Amino acid sequence: MLDALRISEQRNDKNVGVIENNLGKLFFEIRNYPEAKNYLNRSIRSCLAEGNYIDAGKAQLNMANVFITEVDYTKGIEYLDAARTSFEKGNFKRGVQACANNIGALYIRQGKYEQAIAPLQQALGIAKESKSYSGVALIEQNIGYAYTLLGKYGPAMEWLNKAEETAKLGTDQYTFGEIYLHRSQLDSALGNYQSAYFYKSKYQQISDKLLNEKVARQVNELQTKYDTEKKAHQIELLSKDNSIKALLIDQQQLSLTKNALQLSEANLTITKNELDLNKQREIILQQQLDSATKAKQITELDKQNRIKALELEKQELEIARKNTILFVVVALSAMGALLAYSFHRRKQLKQAAAMQEALRRKEDLATKAVLEAEENERKRIASDLHDGVGQMMSAAKMNLSAMESELSFHDPAQKAAFDKVLAL
DSSP states (O other): OHHHHHHHHHHTOTTHHHHHHHHHHHHHHTTOHHHHHHHHHHHHHHHHHHTOHHHHHHHHHHHHHHHHHTTOHHHHHHHHHHHHHHHHHTTOHHHHHHHHHHHHHHHHHTTOHHHHHHHHHHHHHHHHHHTOHHHHHHHHHHHHHHHHHHTOHHHHHHHHHHHHHHHTTSOOHHHHHHHHHHHHHHHHHHTOHHHHHHHHHHHHHHHHHHHHHHHHHHHHHHHHHHHHHHHHHHHHHHHHHHHHHHHHHHHHHHHHHHHHHHHHHHHHHHHHHHHHHHHHHHHHHHHHHHHHHHHHHHHHHHHHHHHHHHHHHHHHHHHHHHHHHHHHHHHHHHHHHHHHHHHHHHHHHHHHHHHHHHHHHHHHHHHHHHHHHHHHHHHHHHHHHHHHHHHHHHHHHHHHHHHGGGOOOSSHHHHHHHHHHHHO
């Protein structure tokens, strides 16, 4: 089932919530309540997310059963109420009826008898619509029981009588048992002990009958299980016996096969030896053939070597003749090259001498031009200096003459020095 859940989760299909609900029920049956709650909560979330209110209500109803088993009636009623809401959204009336009836029964267990009547009457209305007589009778007797516990014996008697009449339309003995039990309790509360004993006896008869049927059913189930296990054991023994026989047959066949293989191996060995002998003969013949071929090849190679030696001598003579001719050509070429170089060198020396002479002449002309330029420059500078100094001296003399009337001399010596400067 876990594999089915994993595959459904991978495919992201709509069966995830249903599988989670089944896993929750399975863990509930083996009394692993934490895991049951875990998977039922996951189922509720998955189904509500898909808008699958009916399966969500079933998961909530199963969760309520877990809490009821743990005697946590408050949480049980909370999940029953949530399941009833989900069933109403999914228009699943039988689910609404079951939730309402269970809520009423839990209120009775908690001693909240007045609160139990409203959900029981809701369940009764739905049961009547579906014409489920056993369900109607069971709910009617629950209402009667609630009134009995409230001390309202009149309504209690009416509801229990209704329940008995309704139950006659069905065939459920368990419903009759519940009606008779609660009727005996009501009669006992009213002080009608004879009637209480009567209904208690009828309840006990039905209870014993149901118990006997249950025991018989369990015995039959155990017998069936025993017979099944016995047959399975016999089949297992037969299977083992057949397996042993099959193993013996296989062992014999294996032995025959082994002998056949050994015979085949012997034949193969003989054949291999014959092949090896033929191969050795072939090798000897091949070696003889190779020896004759090698002798022929040696003779042929000796002949070829002689031919090559003659050709080599011929090539050496040809090379010597070519070398002689080449030497003569090279010697003549060298002499021609030396004469050409000598002529070219003499021509270069003449050209160099002419160029040196022309260069010397150019240098002489350049030196003469430089000297003439220097001489002209000296003359020009001397003329400029002479004319400039004269002009300056004349200006100074005129300025001193103009200043003479403004100067006062302390002694004749100063006057004489001034006149001397003007005389310059």
